[in-house]
Amino acid sequence: MNKSIKKMSVRNQSEEIILQKCLHELNCNRLVTIKGLSTGALGLMLSQLFEILNGIVITPSEEKAEELESNINFFSQRRISQILSPDPYGILERELSAMGALYRFFSGDIRTIVTTPQGLLLKVPSEDKLRSSTFSISVGREENRQRIIERLIELGYERVPMVEIPGEFSLRGAILDIYPPGSDNPLRIEFHDEYVESIRLFDVRTQRSIRFLEKADIGAARLEGEKTLLSSLYGVVVMVDPEEVLEEIRNLEEAEGRQILRVLEELPRILINPMIAKGAELHVETHKVTGLREKVLAKGLSALASFLSDYLAEGYEIHLVSSTPYQTERLKELLKDYGFTFDGYKEYISFETGELTEGFVWPSLRLLYITELEIFGKRVTSKSKRPQEKRSALSSISIEDLTPGDYVVHVDYGIGIFRGLKRLDVNGLKDFLMIEYEGGDKLYVPVERLNLIHKWIGPSDHPPKLSRLGGTSWQRLKIRTKKAVAEVARELLELYVQRKTSVGFAFSPPDPLFREFEATFPYEETPDQLEAIEAVLRDMTSPYPMDRLICGDVGFGKTEVAIRAAFKAVMDNKQVAVLVPTTVLAEQHLRTFRERFERYPIVVESLSRFKTPREQKEILKRLKAGKIDVIIGTHRLLQKDVEFKDLGLLIVDEEQRFGVKHKERLKELKRNVDCLTLTATPIPRTLQMALIGIKEISLITTPPPERQPIKTRIIPFDKKLIRKAILFEIERGGQVFFIHNRVADIFNLKRQLEEIVPEAQIGVAHGQMSSKDLEKVMYKFVTGQINVLLCTSIVELGLDIPNANTIIVNEAHTFGLADLYQLRGRVGRSWKKAFAYFIVPSTDLLTKDARRRLKALEEFTELGSGFKLAMKDLEIRGAGTLFGHRQSGHVFDVGFELYQKLLEETLRELKGEKPRPLTPEINIPIEAYIPADYIESDAERLLVYRRLSMVEDSQELEEIKEELKDRYGPIPAPLKGLLEVISLKLKLQKLGIRRLDFTGEGLRLKFLPDSPFRELVLSKAIKESNTKVVSSDELIVKLKGDWKKFLLRVESWVENPMAIGGER
Known part of the structure; x- marks a missing residue:
């Protein structure tokens, strides 16, 4: 018999004996105690239990609930558990979450619900009510679309232009999108007349279909709750750390707590790891994996190979668990590098991918699980299954942001006011953008030429002067501007050329030591992050000095890019300077860099006001002697007394925070030294340079897998709301930033907050405190001794605390958009849902700019929106400051x-x-537009028109066509006409034809003077008796037949310009 099969069967028998004992005691006593289960082993045990039973698991905190859910699901053949927890935003999200979990539970999709004592209070509908509210749709069945929509509204669904979250639906022509609670993906139902032609699941982010279904069940989005969650579910109750759970229950409102305790007494219970055993007692021996991390730190990953060999020699079955396939493959390769070949052990060792939060040893089962926590010392949690796809980020303000009344610029006709889309019959019905100019004159721009129109960005309080149609002033203005532009262009190009002709240091290519250092990063790099790292390494190994900007949202991994660049530089015996705008951030980076370099002989120091004059003097001495490899500091690093032995890399974090004098000193430092700039919201000039390719840029727009968008709300100073927000965060074990930017009355506000939330431990931090006091407060917050930090914006570019997931900003209207964006980025840096509250006075009292800033923040809540916010900030501030x-x-x-x-x-x-x-x-006789019953929303139609006008090749056009069919249904005739026009436009561009008209005379073609085909086509055309040559670049071809034949004729010329002969 195969050894591994024999071994596995022994293990399963042992597990079965433990389970049978548990089930037997549960039947006899209805109360069982199990002791000795470590966190990981508990997941294995409960996964087996809930393959047999249904039930509910109660943990004392949301964090433990998340851990346990992850571990149970890791060991299960199918997803069997789901979290239910309250939310400060209240009823809507709680209902959707509850409905989804209950559908899965009552349908048998999941066997258990993991929750907290607070979650037990949720009011939920009965199983009968849930089942009776569910309806089915099948392919091929006749359905009344209007009746389905009415039913969805009755069941609490909200109609939206585009479905993005559970509880929404959207109707677009023959396509009905629905997102039922409890479903991992929304449904797309396509009708043909009144019959269901297809049902597909689609991806929310791409809005593209991913799988076909024959049938779909659609349940209610919202139903009135009748009973508490605990009263509604059936099966066994598992209480983890029961004394803590009971303490939390007693802390609830008295009546609610008593009711929960009463219901619990009536249900069969399993108590996990109680201090005092009750009922029948079972004891199992499991323990955490200890000592491995220390060995890896001391000896590198060769220690892991030795550790595995020791356990294999004792007959253990070993499972190495990584959070992603990438990490799994990386671990295999590393073990091979250290001589671990797996020969003779392949049946006993397995590499697995999943989310097990902690490894364990189960001696009686001869079972060992090792996770990245035990190897790398950090727990990797990935709660979101969002795909890490690339998004387009380097683009201009998009036309879909346009609303009627906005100023626009037409390249050829100047500044006008956008008045909306207008359908006109010009050689067939077509859509046009209507633009109003001086004197009320109107210009109608065909949608295929939308790429010639831009939104005017400038100060909103100083609107631009409208251009006059038919006048020459716009052309003269363009000529003047182009002359001025040439000055800037030459200056920018000189900077670019100067850098490209400077002699820098060519660093060595990455070696095995560098690759091993990469492997110690305990997270999976996002695609953007990997691209940025490779681009930086390319720059560093080239003979020219690097000057690269890394632009990415807060917490998207910019620091790791910088750390790898620093490691490369130090390994090549160069020094690294890391320049940051605040003392707090200097200390934060010091900890991060030291932690990442802890296994290597790299000396990292910081230079800031946290250091005494004596300490600073000593650091400067060691820096000059080359005894410090990486120095991290504030503008103190830019002073003349700072000297390096051999500086090779300069890393600048948030350059826009430094003053003019500091920037001048920065320029000196950058000469012939590789420079890496990090920013979440680029300064306008840097952004400008990035857009035109003069400064190398890497954009990190893909969020880490576990990150969620930050819920953003604008609120008045409401004591009840503030208490609710702070209390919610504290009760789920989190921390709160409360930003108040006036030092004078910050302690008055502290006293007020202590009255509003007496449960909170509040600390105060501001820039006028002594460095010792500031450090003490920050330390207390970092270590969790304080759960509310009342502070000025000193935290804006400082602390990185994954446990802080609520930020409240007082008097938010007094901050700039970039500042508010950075402040909001302090939270939401873990897998937990994060909240940002911006407190403002009545919106009537705000300035127009303040309202626009806050609206922009509410609008751009999606992850990776820093780049778009930078563009919005340009619009608000006025872009004139870009160039002086x-x-x-x-x-x-x-x-x-x-x-x-x-x-x-x-x-x-x-x-x-x-x-x-x-x-x-x-200008050809064809209907070319998107019907309103195909895409209802004007904004969405504008977006599609914009995308079509920007198409650069036939493949891109085909992709858009397929996406339209998938999202909106079969393409109607007018849209087919528009796609034909775009296709023709691409071919005319290749041929160098700048105008094509269908007239009574025939087909009129006008060439560009530098067209590569002009002479060839003209000379051939002259030989055609039915061709009239108007001028050296214009001809009229008199062809018989309708316009489609003319179109085919032109296409044949594009495909084969030599073949002018043929049909007359």
Whole structure:
């Protein structure tokens, strides 16, 4: 018999004996105590129990509930547990969460619900009510669409333009999208007349279909609760750390607590690891994996190979668990590098991917589980199954942000006011953007030419002057601006060339030591992060000095990119300077860098006001002597007395926080030294340079798998709401930032908060405190001795505390958008849902700019929105400050986007690059538009029009076409016409034709002067008796038949310009 099969069967028998004992005692006593189960082993035990029984698991805290849910699901063949917990936003989200869990439980999809004492209070509908509210839809069945919509509204669903969260539905023509609570993915139902043609699951993020279904059950989104959760469920109750659970229950409202205790007494219970055993007692011996991390720290990953060999020699079955497939493969490769070949042990050792929060040893089962926690010393938690796809980020303010009344800039006609979409019959029905100019004149822009239109970005309080249609002033203004732009372009290009011609230090390529260091990173790198790391390494190994900007949201992994660059530099015997704007951030980075380098002989120090003058003097001496490898500091690093032995890399975090003098000193430091700049919200000039490719940029827009968007609310100073928000965070074991930017009355506010939330432990931190006092408060907050930190914006670029997941900003209207964005980024840095509350006076009292700032923050709650926020901030502040006083007038005159477009064009000319192809004008008799009953929302139609106008090749056009079919249903005839026009536009661009008209005379073609086909086509056309040559770049082809034949004719010329002959 195969050894592994024999061994596995022994293990299963042992597990079965333990389970049988438990079930027997449960039947006899209805109260069983199990002792000796470590966290990981408990997950294994309960996964086996809930394959047989249904039930509810109660843990004392949300954190323990999350851990246990993860561990049970890791060992189960199917998902059998789900968290239910309260939410400060109240009823809506709690209901949706509860409905989803209950559907799964009553349908048998899950066997248990894991919750906390607070979760037991949720009022939920009965099983009968849930079942009777559910209806089914099947492929091929006749269905009344209107009746389905009425039913969805009755069941608490909300109609939206695009489905994104459970409890929403959307109807677009023949496509009905529904997101039932409890479903991992929403449904897309496509109708043909009144019959269901197909049912598909689709991905919320991409909005694309992923799988076909024959049938779907749709349950209610909201139903009135009748009983508490505990009274509604059936089966066994498992209480983990029961004394703590009972303490939490007693802390609830008295009547509620008594009711829960009464119900619990009537149910069969299993007590896990109580201090005092009750009922029948079972004891198992399991323990955590100890000592491995210390050995790995001392000897590297070779210690892991030895550790595994020892347990294999004792006959253990070993499971190595990584959180992602990438980490699993990396661990295999590393073990091979250290000589662990698995020969003779393949049946006894397995590599697994999943979310086990902690390893364990179960001696009686000869079973060992090892996770990344035991190897790398950090627990990797990944609660979100969101795919890590790349998103487009480097783009201009998109046209879908336009609303009627906005100022726009047309490249050829100037500044006007967008008045909306208008459908006109011009050689067939088509959609146009209507733009109003001076004197009320209107311009109608065909949607395929939307790429010529930009939103005007400038100060909102100083609207631009409208251009006059038919006048020459706009063209003269463009010429003037282009001359001014040329100055800036030459200056920028000189900087670029200067850097590319400077001689830098070429670092060595990554070696096995570097790859081992990479492997000690305990998280999976996101695709963007990996790209950024590779780009940095490419820059460093080149002979030119690096000057790269890493732009990414707070907590998206910029620091790790910098750490790897620093490691590479130090391994090549160079020093690294890390420049940060605040003392707090310097200390934070000091801890992070030291932690990552702890296994290596790398000396990391910091230079800030936390150091005494004597300590600073000693550090400077060691730095000059080359005894410090990495120095982290504030602007203190920029003073003249700071000297390096051999500086090779400069890392600048949040450069926009430094003043003009500091930036001048930075320029000196950067000469011939590799420079890496990190930012979450780029400063406008850096952003501008990034957009035009003069400064190398890496964007990290993919969030870590576990991150969730931060719930953002604008609120008045309401004591009840503030108490609710703070108490919710404290009760789930979290911490709160309360930002108040006035030192004068910060202690008065502290006293007020102590009255509002007496349960909170409140500490105060501000920039005028002594460094010792500040450090003491920060330390208490970091270590959890304080759960509310009342502070000024000193935390803005400082603390990284994953346990702090609520931030309240007082008088938020007095902050800038970038500041508020950075402050909000202090929370939501773990898998927990995070909340940001911005306290403002009545919105009537706010300035227009303050309202726009706060609206922008509420609008951009999605992860990775820092780049878009930077663009919004440009709009609010006015983009004129980008280039100083010399250029501000020109930026104002033509708008930020057109200015940067002119700058890009000028730079292409100076670099000798080809200009971008012009957009041809097309006038043919065809209906070309998106019907409103196909895409109802004007904003969505604008978005599709914009995407189509920007298409660069036929493959991209085909992809959009497939996406339209998937999301909106079969493509109607007018949209097919529009797709044909876009296809023709691409072909005309290749041929160098700038205008095509269908007239009574025939097909009129106008070439660009530099068209590569102009001479060839003209010379051939002259030979055609039915071709009239109007000029050296224009001809009329008199062809018989309708416009479609003309279109096919033109297409044949594009495909084969040599073949002019053929049909007349």
